[in-house]
């Protein structure tokens with residue numbers, strides 16, 4: 001039988017039951033975690049807890065009319081948005097807003113759930129941001145994602161982040177360590193891929209190991225605003241980026257580096273991907289402004305999008321290098 005969310009995430013359901021019971025739900029939550037950790041189930045469970053007619057200490061009965069309608073996605077005060085094709089479009093966010101502007105259909109309390117929030121286009125994200133900044137009435141938003149590092153930092157900063165623990169990630173790190181991978185490298189690989197097969201292949205891949213050394217050299221130059229970083233794109237990074245998959249992996253690694261800078265700034269050391277460099281990154285961090293660190297992450301994210309357009313990958317990386325240099329000196 002399928003595991004219930006109270007079995008899958010007992011601590012989190014208890015936490016949210018308390019919030020519902022004391023009427024302390026925040027305006028926006030970001031549920032982050034790999035597939036299978038129960039993000040969607042948890043959002044629906046909290047919605048049931050809010051609307052249930054027979055709740056006990058914040059726990060929904062799961063049997064009443066409201067509980068049943070929410071589990072069937074058939075409760076007008078709980079609105080759900082999913083990607084329409086490859087992305088969540090600004091029209092969908094506008095629809096969502098209009099739903100909430102309508103006077104309370106069955107009461108004033110309203111919840112919305114955005115699946116795959118990382119798939120929002122920039123204009124959709126900006127439209128949502130305005131909404132999150134001026135929440136109208138008694139509204140709670142649940143943004144769900146399995147790719148936290150692809151969500152705009154401006155969105156992350158408006159939400160309470162709830163990370164759903166992934167046994168699979170921890171298991172993967174343990175397995176890799178069991179195979180002789182250092183804990184630091186295992187942690188990095190687990191941040192880079194959800195597939196243990198791919199992680200093991202990367203660990204064996206000498207070109208990948210060499211890329212990591214070159215990437216670190218390049219990133220150090222970026223942080224020092226050293227002009228050699230620009231040249232390094234061609235000599236250090238491009239030799240690895242021979243196909244689409246490798247190009248994507250390279251951008252993902254740069255994203256993790258810029259994200260680590262931001263995480264260290266917020267004191268979230270436990271989430272860092274490049275543990276082996278965290279001391280050096282922390283030291284460099286002292287001179288970087290918070291807005292510069294945020295813009296650096298956004299620059300890498302927009303590079304990801306540009307790649308869809310037909311621009312030479314080297315040009316993309318060179319432009320990114322200049323951008324990063326300037327944000328980190330801001």
Ligand SMILES: [Zn+2]
Nearest residue numbers: 052061064067
């Ligand atoms: Zn109920």
